[in-house]
Amino acid sequence: MAVYTDVSADDLTEFLSRYDIGKLRSYKGIAEGVENSNFLVHTDGGNFILTLYEKRVAEQDLPFFLGLMEHLAARGITCPQPVKNKMGGMLGRIAGRPAAMVTFLDGLWIRKPNAGHCAAVGEALARLHLAARDFPIRRPNALSVDSWRPLYEHAGARGDSVRPGLCNEIVQELDVLEKFWPRDLPDGVIHADLFPDNVFFLGDRLSGLIDFYFACTDTLAYDVAICLNCWCFEPDHSYNVTKGRALLKAYMKVRALSEQERAALPMLCRGAAMRFLLTRLVDWLAVPEGALVKPKDPLEYFRKLRFHQSVASASDYGFES
């Protein structure tokens, strides 16, 4: 959570003069988003989120992200909708950064999801996959299987300082993942980061999906595997098969999973756990001693990986026979 770049009222007023959303009434930096600076902006035209893209987001990817949100919103997916400026463009600049305005979505994210929430996420994920079928831009997943070994080598041998023996276990798992990774399953646009804090609810109704800045073109069933990892485990890291069943069933009501996709699920889940284990490990090791902000625990995903390694078959995730 962060605001990396300060924005002055004068700069923002000038920026907004290029849009048709009325005068600036207030703005606040918000404590959300690990990669970018975000402001909640109130104008005569309503509430908006202004995002300043910081270094970690590649500027050439912005047309993919913004175009995708526009594409999905036009097809009935409730997600932030980029606001077009008077020239019809979605991308501007402020305080030396590329920046875009999107509509503000009401909703709350669920700290303790139940099976009903998991079902709602499964359905929304499948709808997203279908709605994006005709999205014309492709963006390879920079955080898929081929990137994991370099990522591990970046963290290097220091992994053992987090947990003795961790390095060895990661290397062995990377050997398996690289050898058996399913490469010919149906692909398309995936969200790739649909964690609970990126899904809003109003009451029990899913009211919106946010944060498309990891979205990319990859195996659709891998997105399902990511959601099983981040929605269907309990705080003690045990897998809740009731939640898994709810998520999978709701997904398949909208988009069927083929025999091949189902069979690949354990390996896809191992990969998803590895991806979050590695990025968290790198963040964990990058934080200086004594820093105030504590990064997320990488070992949460090590424990989830252990579960996936122990799975006998895809049915353990809760597929109904």
Added chain:
Amino acid sequence: MAVYTDVSADDLTEFLSRYDIGKLRSYKGIAEGVENSNFLVHTDGGNFILTLYEKRVAEQDLPFFLGLMEHLAARGITCPQPVKNKMGGMLGRIAGRPAAMVTFLDGLWIRKPNAGHCAAVGEALARLHLAARDFPIRRPNALSVDSWRPLYEHAGARGDSVRPGLCNEIVQELDVLEKFWPRDLPDGVIHADLFPDNVFFLGDRLSGLIDFYFACTDTLAYDVAICLNCWCFEPDHSYNVTKGRALLKAYMKVRALSEQERAALPMLCRGAAMRFLLTRLVDWLAVPEGALVKPKDPLEYFRKLRFHQSVASASDYGFES
């Protein structure tokens, strides 16, 4: 800027059930407030700020702060107004912290104030002083002259690591301030922290005052001295007498300053500069090496102190003869 305590949607929903402001629709942690955790809360009833009071705010002071905001708002001062719960109380608890909801104020804070903004602040400050005349609770200023030497001793000899010779200059100045501090001028409620980021404007019109968590009972003219320090210097630390004149003239249109108050102004300005020099110095020295958040530069107020020491008489601040 910070959110020290996370609040779950469940906890917040339960908290809001004690108020008559409708259902929760969204909330975001906002990157404002050095002492507390702040959330922008959107309900059916509108926008509110929820503040969780962290350790640095004494719980017994909260009736003063909340009561003052209510008192001022009832007398036409635009400031956040505490929302009463169904029991008529203004103070609640959430996530183990004392907490209060206040109304949301539209407005922007001015990064580069001009003389017009300074005049608006002078007028608003005088109106605040008058509106609080009959406020019944007293709260001594914990950051006035008697606290400065202990504060300096807390930072200790490490001050010289910020600037060689700084310690000696501070000690000499403390000797002067303790000896000549004006102790029998008119007192009342002062804001005590009316920096530009605590004053909102919409266009050229002052639209609200916020952050009353340093407010206390102290010398009224000391509040004027604080404002001269934080509104009337240029980025190069030179005093802008045009801005000072605008602020003082607008203040005195609403509340006259006596001969004694005017004569004391140079000493009050030295004290105000010392107060911010010392608290910034303590914060500066408390930050661990390599931390991401850089505290405010204490030497800004050392340079302002130098100006005040050089002043021949109060007229140098811009009083019109």
